[in-house]
Amino acid sequence: MEKILIFILVLLCLNTVECKKYSRFAKSAKYSAINCRKHSAVLTDFGGRGDGKTSNTAAFRAAIANLSKAAADGGALLIVPPGKWLTGSFNLISQFTLYLHNEAVLLASQDEADYPLIDPLPSYGRGRDAVGKRFASLIFGTNLTDVVVTGGNATIDGQGDIWWKKFRGNQLKNTRPYLFEIMYSNQVQISxxxxxxSPSWNVHPVYCKDVIIEGLTIIAPVDSPNTDGINPDSCTNTRIRDSYVVSGDDCIAVKSGWDEYGIKFGMPTQHLSIKRFTCISPDSAVIALGSEMSGGIQDVRAEDITAINSQSGIRIKTGPGRGAYVKDIYVKGFKMYTMQYAFWMTGSYGSHPDEGYDPKALPIIQNINYRDIVGKNVTIAGDLAGIQGDPFTGICISNMTLDLASKSKILSDKPKKQPWNCTDIAGTSSRVSPQPCDLLADKQPGKSLDCAFPADTLPIDNVQLKTCKANV
Known part of the structure; x- marks a missing residue:
C-alpha cells in the first residue's frame, strides 16, 4: 500500500513545482523530543549535497538562518537525509530540532578555517589546549531555549586524527573543537x-540548565587525547541516560571551572542524575568529578553503572588552588570488570591555568556515598588521598564486594600494591570486602549500614519527552 501511495504522489507531482514538497512526506520517522515542531525543511532544500566531499557548512548556516523565522510560530525542524554530509562549525537556534536520518553521517571538516575562533570560557580563563582562543565546536549554540539534536542513531564523525597529531606535536595555538557545545542555554536535548x-571532548553543555542527554554511543581510540565522552560543566538539573562510551579520557567528566577563574565565576554543577551508563576507558575514569571543579559540584546521583577495562570507577580530582567543593555524591549499583582502581580520590592534582591561582584556596570534599558495588579483577579497591590539613570527610562505602586481580596480573618487578591506601580522609564502611583501611573502619561492627542515596526525584527526571515525527 505504501508503494502505491508513493507512486500516486509522484504522478501528481510530475507537472507541479510542489513535487519536492509532497514527496518528502512519503516516509516518516518517529523520534522523542522535548517539543515537536510546526515547520520543517530538509538540508537539500538549501543546496546540501551528501556526497562526502562537498562542504555543507553554508547549507547548514543558510537552512538554520531561514528556519529561525519560525521560532515564534511553533519552531522548526531541520532534517539531514541519508548521505555523507561534510561540514564545518554551525550554530543552533532556539525552538529548533536538528534531526539526522539513521543513514546520515555528519563528517566534521578537518580544515581549521571551518571553525571560527571564540573566546575562552570565563570560568577557565584560557583555552585548555593552549593559552589562546578556542575553535568553535562542530555543533554550537549559546543563549538558547528549547533546542534538540537527535536522530535515528545517525553518526557524527569528528575525523579527529589530524587534530590529535597536532595536539601531540604541540602545533596548536588554540583549543581543539568539540563535537557538541552549548552555552548559557536551557531545555537542551541531545539523544x-x-x-x-571527536577532535577532543564530545558533548559539552556549559552554563546550562535542564539538560537531557540519552541514547548516545560515543567511541574514540583509547589512546586518543582528551576525548571525554560527556562533560556537564557548571550545569544545573541534568540527566544522562542509557549511553555507552569508549574513550581516551574520562567517560563522564563533571566540571565547573578552573582555579581562580572558576571561583570568581561561581557557577556549580548540581542536581545531576546518571542512570544505565557503560564505559570503557583503560587510562581514565568512568565518572570523574573535576579536576576543574572550582565553581563547586553538588548533588550527583549515579546508579546502574557498568565499567569494563577502565582505570577507575569514580575519581575525585582536586587540589590546593581549586577551592569550592565536591559534596553530596551518591553512587549505587556499580558493576566493575577489570579495573585498576575501584575508587580514587586525588587531593594533589596540579594542572593550573596560570600562576595567578591561590594555593590557600582549599576544596571541601564531603558526604561521598558509595553502595551496592561488585567488581571482578580489580587491582586496587581504593586509593583515597585528601589534603594535609584539609581532609576529605563523610566518606561512606557499604555493601561492596571486589574480587582482586590475581598476583600474576600485577607486574612482578614492582612491589605488590595494597588493596587500600588512605591518607587525610575520614569516613565509615559496612559489609565491604576486601576490608577497608582503618580510616574507613566499620563504626558499628555487627550492624548493617547502608550509605545514603536520596529518595526524592530530581525535576529533570520528571520531564516526559513527546513523540514527534520527521518526514524524511
Whole structure:
C-alpha cells in the first residue's frame, strides 16, 4: 500500500513545482523530543549535497538562518537525509530540532578555517589546549531555549586524527573543537546519536540548565587525547541516560571551572542524575568529578553503572588552588570488570591555568556515598588521598564486594600494591570486602549500614519527552 501511495504522489507531482514538497512526506520517522515542531525543511532544500566531499557548512548556516523565522510560530525542524554530509562549525537556534536520518553521517571538516575562533570560557580563563582562543565546536549554540539534536542513531564523525597529531606535536595555538557545545542555554536535548573520533571532548553543555542527554554511543581510540565522552560543566538539573562510551579520557567528566577563574565565576554543577551508563576507558575514569571543579559540584546521583577495562570507577580530582567543593555524591549499583582502581580520590592534582591561582584556596570534599558495588579483577579497591590539613570527610562505602586481580596480573618487578591506601580522609564502611583501611573502619561492627542515596526525584527526571515525527 505504501508503494502505491508513493507512486500516486509522484504522478501528481510530475507537472507541479510542489513535487519536492509532497514527496518528502512519503516516509516518516518517529523520534522523542522535548517539543515537536510546526515547520520543517530538509538540508537539500538549501543546496546540501551528501556526497562526502562537498562542504555543507553554508547549507547548514543558510537552512538554520531561514528556519529561525519560525521560532515564534511553533519552531522548526531541520532534517539531514541519508548521505555523507561534510561540514564545518554551525550554530543552533532556539525552538529548533536538528534531526539526522539513521543513514546520515555528519563528517566534521578537518580544515581549521571551518571553525571560527571564540573566546575562552570565563570560568577557565584560557583555552585548555593552549593559552589562546578556542575553535568553535562542530555543533554550537549559546543563549538558547528549547533546542534538540537527535536522530535515528545517525553518526557524527569528528575525523579527529589530524587534530590529535597536532595536539601531540604541540602545533596548536588554540583549543581543539568539540563535537557538541552549548552555552548559557536551557531545555537542551541531545539523544540517539553515535559520535566517533571527536577532535577532543564530545558533548559539552556549559552554563546550562535542564539538560537531557540519552541514547548516545560515543567511541574514540583509547589512546586518543582528551576525548571525554560527556562533560556537564557548571550545569544545573541534568540527566544522562542509557549511553555507552569508549574513550581516551574520562567517560563522564563533571566540571565547573578552573582555579581562580572558576571561583570568581561561581557557577556549580548540581542536581545531576546518571542512570544505565557503560564505559570503557583503560587510562581514565568512568565518572570523574573535576579536576576543574572550582565553581563547586553538588548533588550527583549515579546508579546502574557498568565499567569494563577502565582505570577507575569514580575519581575525585582536586587540589590546593581549586577551592569550592565536591559534596553530596551518591553512587549505587556499580558493576566493575577489570579495573585498576575501584575508587580514587586525588587531593594533589596540579594542572593550573596560570600562576595567578591561590594555593590557600582549599576544596571541601564531603558526604561521598558509595553502595551496592561488585567488581571482578580489580587491582586496587581504593586509593583515597585528601589534603594535609584539609581532609576529605563523610566518606561512606557499604555493601561492596571486589574480587582482586590475581598476583600474576600485577607486574612482578614492582612491589605488590595494597588493596587500600588512605591518607587525610575520614569516613565509615559496612559489609565491604576486601576490608577497608582503618580510616574507613566499620563504626558499628555487627550492624548493617547502608550509605545514603536520596529518595526524592530530581525535576529533570520528571520531564516526559513527546513523540514527534520527521518526514524524511
Amino acid at each position: 540517539n546519536l553515535t559520535m566517533i573520533n
